[in-house]
Amino acid sequence: MSNYPTYLLDRAKITDAHTLAVAQKHGAYEALRKVLKEGISYAEVIRVVKDSGLRGRGGAGFSTGMKWSFMPDPVTDPRPRYLAINADESEPGTCKDRVLMEQDPHGFLEGCLLSAYAIRAKVIYIYVRGEYRAPYNRVLAAIAQARAAGLIGKKILGSDFDCEVWMHKGAGAYICGEETGLMESLEGKRGHPRPKPPFPAAFGLWGQPTTVNNVETVFNAPFIVLRGAEWFKSMGTKTSTGNLLVGVSGHVNRPGVYELPFGVSCREILEDVCGGVWKQRKLKGFLPGGSSTGVLTAAFIDTPMEHDAIKQTGSMLGTAAMIVMDETACMVRAHEIIARFYEHESCGQCSQCREGTQWLHQIFHRIEHGKGRMEDIDMLVTLSRGMAPAKTICALSDAAAIPTLAAVQHFRGEFEDHVKQACCPFLPAGTKRPVFAGAH
């Protein structure tokens, strides 16, 4: 396997790294200590993170240093302010934040604290999806240890930096991963995304300045603070710097969560890192970054896994959750599942999304189950164009529409075969897709 410098998962691989003693022996809280002991200013932390080129790992890839700098000056705006950590991790295919929280909770907490320091927040909420009981318990235990050691609470490490960290459980709604849906949910309401502007930095949790960051994003911060922007930029590409966690699932020999520099080709990930397509089969296609990113054909497998190159293919890097499909996979069925997911998860505020996701699912379902008409294929395209881009309060509508457009664009022939043969050509003759009573 390829040899690249690593840092994200180094400590996670050590036995008992989730305990404070072991974590500290292997460098946890060193960056926080340095900042507080040497009195490095928040502005300096923001500057180095901005210079490093760190981009958010939650899906949108926005510059983290830039996002932090949008927080108002506490002198002119003394309102309370918050850091909300997005640990909702619900994008199908994505399973990386869980690894960091479970295996290296102290590294994660240090990242949270440094980020709070940079934006001068005194309270951090970690919004964890409700199903993640094991990661939740690990981080909760780590918080108790860190608090007892004076790393959380008042006058951290004897400095004048006060910071509290609270865990908060979600309850199974994907839309609460969208940052404004997350804030509504944290306030104890239905997870209905808010129209933007106002942006969270001006009007966030309880109307106060708030920054929302992904788990893996803040996890990078201590390394950047300790080792510098130049070190960070020595990994990855010019516009996508550092390493990232790539989660690979589907039809591969070795699915898993791997740490790689941005810019490694999807072929290298598939073949060298994951041992190739399973069962000696050929690759049909892949989603490069989770269910919201458009499917690509096998012809795109040499694309580097980094923001710009993936964008040029018409798809998106998303959460770098690569979902691999072999030659036996049915693209209509795959997208029927994805469409069902978005129908289920639409919060219903915008008609394009509420109605559109229902229609998309119904049409995919009917084509897959042999009841489709040729016009249905163009109907998928027309509907999707009515749903995106940026026609709704949040990007869930886009997330449903864009993969649909990609599927039809790249695999139209498969859709037509379903219609012509009035069945799914990928099912062995005589069998039916199971339809379970009551299954949604």
Add this chain to the structure above:
Amino acid sequence: MALPARLTTEFTELLTHYPKKQAALIPILHRCQEELGGWISPQTMEDCAEFLGLEAVEVYGVASFYPMFRMRPPGKHVVSVCHNISCALRGADDLLAQVCEITGAAPHHTSADGRFTVATVECQGACANAPMFDLDGVYHEDLTPEKVVKIFGGLDGGK
């Protein structure tokens, strides 16, 4: 009726985490579901409303939005089978069929003997270890038909 004292003590501490009481609602509903019969009963909603100074209908509006909150009492064991894309690519349909057969429960139903509730759920963040299900709050990953037989065989002391 009101919430049991042990819960109100716990919830009173929880309120200190937030500037506004309502923020504690979802964590409170989780704890109620865990401690009060595995679901959110109308009575629980009223009690939570009273504790937080909300209307019961507001609590219902929130509880019903979130798939993890059950509005009906479940069976003794709850099996949540992921049927999203990464799991589907690695045999989630067969897994669900096997679970239904073993438990005697149809998806989103409880078996006649009240022992099992089976549900399909969306991606659980275990995609690189597909297929998977959650059984009573614990993930079981990289499932094979043999593993599934073993897991259910070992439940309730192998009964």
